[in-house]
Amino acid sequence: MLRFVVRRCLLVLPSLLGLLVVTFLLIRVVPSDPAVAMAGDAATPEQIERLRQQYGLNRPIWEQFVSYVGKVATLDLGESAFSRRPVAVDIAQRLPATLMLTFCALAISVFVGVPLGVIAGLSHNAWPDYLLRVFSVMGIAVAAFWFAIMLQLLFSMELGWLPLRGEISATIPRPPRITGFMVIDAMIAGRFDVVADALRHLVLPAVTLSLGGLATIVRFTRAGVLDTMQQDFVFYERAMGYRRWRLNWIYVLRNSVTATVTQIGLLFGGLIAGGVVVESIFDWPGIGSYTVQAILTGDRQVMLAVTLLVGVVYAAVNILTDLVHGVLDPRLMERG
């Protein structure tokens, strides 16, 4: 078990090194002269030279790389040109909102998608299967922004059931910031009306964000179940009189979700970055809207930091995915 975990963690190190090299090259090498690019068109040669000194751009490239790695390791990600605050502070400020949204979206995708996938797989080529196939193609094809607007029109504008945008109603005093997660902070403050309000704000963005992943999970789970149903052990279990629902939902399912777990891992990284559209539409104060702002204002340090963040999240989720695989299938754990 320990060997398995350590091995997985070590395997991620080359990916992280690659991430550092690529981001470094993007920032320092791709612009022919980064100092000129940073200073802008109207800069005098003296200003450019000063920038070069300040950022160490006249030192050898490997020295620059080492100092870059050191800065990243100490979370010194520079200053946002837009907010004039350290990027790390901005991200720490906004990350909880994005994580909350991502986890909720993922939870919807998994807890709705996996059962639907099993149902589709069990009713292979019968009507539930056809219906779910249409649904999952739609889920992948429909643009998130269109779906978001439709939800807003129906549930906010027409029915008035759910708030249109934001993380919390403007009229409600924000709970003191402790964890940064609005719902949790409100709970700590003992303000359950605030908890309810925050949860109501979560529903539409989370549902929108879950859609693509939901469809993917349905498809992969369905394929996994279909594959497992062909296995000898399923016939054996039926012949030995396993209870039908326990057979399907425990003994078949656990063998069928390998590909689904891989997909969930991929989705998670994608959701952090893919929240861009959803966060913009719902005015969600997370990493996604921060990124949009950075791109629009050409805020390079922020773009760099977000790239690094998404890369690190992918790496971490990769380890987690491997662990879940190991727990689901003891044979993998033994191979180490």
Added chain:
Amino acid sequence: MIPVLSVRGLKVSIRTDEGNAEILDDIGLTLERGRILGVVGESGCGKSTLIRSIMGILPRAATVDAGEIWFEGENLLAFSEAELNDGVRSSRVGFIPQDPLLALNPVFKVGAQMLEIMRWHAPDNGLRGAARRRAHVERLVSLLKRMQVPDPETALERYPHQFSGGQRQRLLIAAALACAPGLVIADEPTTALDVTTQHQILLLLRELVAEFGISLLFVTHDFGVVAELCDDLCVIYAGQTVEAGAVQAILDAPSHPYTRALLACHPDRATTFLGIPGSVPSPLARPPGCLFAPRCIDAQALCLTGRPPQGQARSGAEVRCVKFA
């Protein structure tokens, strides 16, 4: 005394894209209490479909067109799926599958899988909850001991891939006996094993029949195994029973041309490899006469026109051939 299992005139067909495939066409067999009946046939003759019919797990596209399956005085074909699952599988009919390497669920502990079966099908002896489960574990451990599985206590906590093929087959035999059934159906349980292991498993099965008071339906393609293990024999060709009787009588004096040809092919008996010319008729397009006639060296004009009647040979065996009508 009524037989444990008696199959009469069983016909099963499967709908395919090319038409209706007649997989079983008039299967008959009788298994007497406490005996071992070998069902022998080439691959594709309908052995698996026969087993699936008895256990009520036919593929969706299959239908039983005619026949009866009498088990301890009840017609299994009249049972609903729920009745089969609640009152027949495991509790009254145990099953030993073909490939021990593939039959156990790879991601669950062996003990969890066997206890799942016992949880729903083992007699409860008035026990409930944790006490009942403890009794089940005890029974499993003693069964594994009897099956000569090494370290029976820890075996339940291990995963299938941590056992060898022969050990896994012993686990599956223990599982088949766990709920004390009267009938055990074994589907080529030794085919996937090497020869020495095969021999040990056959000896074990032989002992268990008397020890646990079971009757055994043993499906195989191997006459050598039948000779070593079985009391009675039923030879199947293209979904029909062609010869049925006591093993020794049939081995000494095989009557049906197919039985004779099959025995002549067996490596223990054949001096040169001959094989049977021709091939099994397609279940989609079956000849009007005797199904074996196109490959039979003794075939007469009569054989090609009508289905041969059931007759009795001097050995006492029931034979489906005009020569014995």
